[in-house]
Amino acid sequence: MSVWDDVVGQPDAVAVLRRAATDPAAMTHAWLLTGPPGSGRSVAARAFAAALQCTGTDGETGGCGRCRACTTTLAGTHPDLTVVATDKVVITIDEVRDLIMTASRTPSSGRFRVIVVEDADRMAERTTNVLLKAIEEPPPHTVWVLCAPSAQDVLPTIRSRCRGVVLRVPPAQDVAELLVRRDDIDPAVALTAARAAQSHVGLARRLARDADARERRDAVLEIARRIRGVGDAVLAAGELVDVAKAEALAATTERDAVEKAELLRALGVQEGDTLPPRLRSQLKQLEDDQKRRATRRQRDVLDRSMVDLLSLYRDVLVVQLGASVDLVNAEHDGTVRALAADSTPEQTIRRMDAIGVARERLEGNVAPLLALEAMTVALRPQG
Numbered sequence: 037m038s039v040w041d042d043v044v045g046q047p048d049a050v051a052v053l054r055r056a057a058t059d060p061a062a063m064t065h066a067w068l069l070t071g072p073p074g075s076g077r078s079v080a081a082r083a084f085a086a087a088l089q090c091t092g093t094d095g096e097t098g099g100c101g102r103c104r105a106c107t108t109t110l111a112g113t114h115p116d117l118t119v120v121a122t123d124k125v126v127i128t129i130d131e132v133r134d135l136i137m138t139a140s141r142t143p144s145s146g147r148f149r150v151i152v153v154e155d156a157d158r159m160a161e162r163t164t165n166v167l168l169k170a171i172e173e174p175p176p177h178t179v180w181v182l183c184a185p186s187a188q189d190v191l192p193t194i195r196s197r198c199r200g201v202v203l204r205v206p207p208a209q210d211v212a213e214l215l216v217r218r219d220d221i222d223p224a225v226a227l228t229a230a231r232a233a234q235s236h237v238g239l240a241r242r243l244a245r246d247a248d249a250r251e252r253r254d255a256v257l258e259i260a261r262r263i264r265g266v267g268d269a270v271l272a273a274g275e276l277v278d279v280a281k282a283e284a285l286a287a288t289t290e291r292d293a294v295e296k297a298e299l300l301r302a303l304g305v306q307e308g309d310t311l312p313p314r315l316r317s318q319l320k321q322l323e324d325d326q327k328r329r330a331t332r333r334q335r336d337v338l339d340r341s342m343v344d345l346l347s348l349y350r351d352v353l354v355v356q357l358g359a360s361v362d363l364v365n366a367e368h369d370g371t372v373r374a375l376a377a378d379s380t381p382e383q384t385i386r387r388m389d390a391i392g393v394a395r396e397r398l399e400g401n402v403a404p405l406l407a408l409e410a411m412t413v414a415l416r417p418q419g
């Protein structure tokens with residue numbers, strides 16, 4: 037057992053990080069971990085942090101997974117570990133200034149002071165510039181671990197000062213094995229989920245454990261077959277948007293309330309009191325942040341639906357071209373074959389293009405319903 041066990045399908049990256057943790061000659065004080073969503077950036081960053089702090093068990097160092105330094109780092113409670121978590125909408129300049137303060141302190145008990153920034157791409161340029169100086173000349177015991185989807189997502193100035201480690205999309209089989217081992221999931225369910233999630237570890241886990249999530253995904257894929265005309269297409273787009281809204285709301289409502297209660301408490305306001313005017317702007321700020329987070333979440337859910345649809349048409353194309361590769365959606369074999377028989381490869385490619393365009397529009401802040409209607413209309417049978 038070691039801290040690297042959960043970093044699935046990344047032998048090359050693990051080799052580099054593991055060596056850095058045990059060999060001072062291979063060590064650097066600023067790292068940039070990149071990889072597509074679901075490749076396990078934050079898991080790898082935490083494992084690396086644990087390996088750096090590891091004090092060893094039975095002579096095994098570099099992330100034994102059993103010593104107190106390892107277990108507390110993985111649990112996120114090690115006093116010399118700071119993690120800027122991933123669900124932030126945007127990392128503010130004040131937060132970065134706090135981080136830099138923290139980074140300048142010597143470790144209290146650990147071997148290093150480790151600062152993990154899970155989404156280094158969510159910083160404005162001005163904020164990044166503040167961070168730059170800290171990364172350039174870190175104190176000897178401080179290690180920065182920045183994560184981003186790709187190196188292009190961070191400013192070149194930051195990139196050039198960090199050592200890059202690239203994570204790849206892990207094989208579905210590896211993801212399935214992790215789900216079986218760590219979450220005690222049935223092997224067949226695990227493999228289906230890993231394929232359906234296209235090796236996105238967190239998503240595969242949710243699909244494997246949550247029947248509702250599987251149902252929602254099935255419903256999205258059903259849309260492909262249900263759309264016969266423009267009327268169905270418009271309805272389907274509305275449905276996709278509504279489902280995403282509901283899911284985003286379910287995920288954020290409870291947390292929003294907790295954050296608001298915490299803020300009011302911090303401001304010394306009792307529940308039910310009227311908020312003094314001078315404090316209103318702080319509450320407004322929080323509410324604006326929460327609104328942005330909900331919007332972002334909704335767009336993430338929608339994007340995921342489109343990736344699912346894309347995987348379905350990819351399967352259709354596989355069948356149409358007679359390619360001998362596994363279907364992502366083997367359990368939707370019937371739908372895939374029906375669509376394949378009903379259209380030409382050129383039409384399938386056009387549909388995939390339409391989904392791609394909708395994803396881009398959504399990313400570019402086009403109103404979700406507009407982007408999706410254009411997409412679903414393009415998915416209907418072309419006669």
Ligand SMILES: [Zn+2]
Binds near residue numbers: 089090
């Ligand atoms: Zn250890």
